[in-house]
Amino acid sequence: MTHRNVIVGCAQMGPIAKADTRARVVKRQVELLREAKGRGVEFVVFPELAFTTFFPRWLIEDQTEIDFYFETEMPGPETQPLFEAAAELGIGFYIGYAELAVEDGLRRHFNTSIIVDRTGAIVGKYRKIHLPGHAEPVPGRDAQHLEKRYFEPGNLGFPVWRTLGGIAGMCICNDRRWPETYRVMALQGAEIVFVGYNTPDDHTGVFDFDQLTGFHHQLSLQAGAYQNATWVAAAAKAGNEEGSNMIGLSMIVAPSGQIATMATTTGDELISARCDLEMGALYKRTIFDFARHREPAHYGLIVERKGPILPE
């Protein structure tokens, strides 16, 4: 039996305050990278929007203030030290950030993640496709969820990349709840999927719903891993960030659906696991041999409809 082992870490990050500078945040990230190095980690997953506080919780009307949270270049002057440390340590990483791009002469805002290889070179970029929340504030909420206001949906699809001796894909936060996310990557051979997220458990105002937030997070990752025979490595922003309780629960899930490691704090915490990228092969040969068992002729509605259409 062959193995392709890679030691993967998730660098969970405790809260980032509105007043925190990028320099200070990057310093924490570099510390996590150094811990990772000491623990033999070859690739580190950082959270979504990892350089600033999770600003979509606020209604901000001034575009200059909004754009403060966005990166116009990656790396930029303040994020460069992260890339330098990673290259120095020989560690690759995934990280999420708010991206302000100029495309076709238009300023475009995306919730973006990248894969950086161990030389510090960006090898892949993904832009979040499933934006949750609202474009307009919901009256009466302490914390808003205005991702649909500040970002447009990603326009790069769900690509995969050959890296780490295998095939890797990316998604961001809410993407992980949608089975289509993993499936599209699995149909390109994904063996490991990186996920950064910011998930509070106190902002919907529906207790029955909020109390299950951690369970739903875990269920989505485990199902995505098992049903697609892929590793999933997910890193959270955690703890009380500007009054919002972020669940943490960073974890690495095996192609079996088993949780290989999980964060046990709501602060900065590095978790790691040995991920054998060959592990999914057993499933891909048997129960999830897509080429033998899938029946796409019966899946048409998945692409033909956005919302449901009820029967007569």
Place this chain on the structure above:
Amino acid sequence: MTHRNVIVGCAQMGPIAKADTRARVVKRQVELLREAKGRGVEFVVFPELAFTTFFPRWLIEDQTEIDFYFETEMPGPETQPLFEAAAELGIGFYIGYAELAVEDGLRRHFNTSIIVDRTGAIVGKYRKIHLPGHAEPVPGRDAQHLEKRYFEPGNLGFPVWRTLGGIAGMCICNDRRWPETYRVMALQGAEIVFVGYNTPDDHTGVFDFDQLTGFHHQLSLQAGAYQNATWVAAAAKAGNEEGSNMIGLSMIVAPSGQIATMATTTGDELISARCDLEMGALYKRTIFDFARHREPAHYGLIVERKGPILPE
């Protein structure tokens, strides 16, 4: 807050021997129906291929012997008492059976399930789409898995039906592991999905795989329910059937992904839960408001590819 409560039961069935007659099996089913009536149940889910032993574990070469396991009419003389008892008790049901149909002058074999309403009338039929296993026996296995030999894939898609005061769909056994199954039904507004299954935990010869059989079963049902905001009611054949260990673990899962009830034996056992068909509405208005959040433009590969195509 409105509710649409229906009391649903799953009638798990212990082993059915090769030598058991249909009359004897139906007698057990009628007993389970009577227990269901006493417990206020309005609809009962029976297992897959519920009238006979799970014959695809054997290589049978004589077509007459194979056809013995199939029903040419439903109800037929031996299955009629089940329909009569259900109508007498005013209970609807789902049940699975091997169907020998004649279509376009051809004899066709399907792994089929039906929904029968409380008057005893068949209101819906489904034919299993995701057939697992092999068309040819695998050398060295004690128990084969020859569903691909004895059945052809279902040709009726994944329809839903208005029944029980809501919208119900069906699938069978291995279908429950495929996220496409639930999604196609959810895109037609499914509020409850019925599943019958026969799942052994000792037939792959891979220990790492077999020992997780119960976990994978549960994970698939919970993810299907949560990610589609639907109830899932699943009934097993359980226990040692002709030398095969069937897992049981019949369960009813809520749209929250929570397990509402689960069988605790591997014999004939009725479990039941109050299912509020309105429960999924909370999810369908928020996190899983498909019409607001899905992005089908990026899901194309799900229907364009059967198996994976790897990147360069």
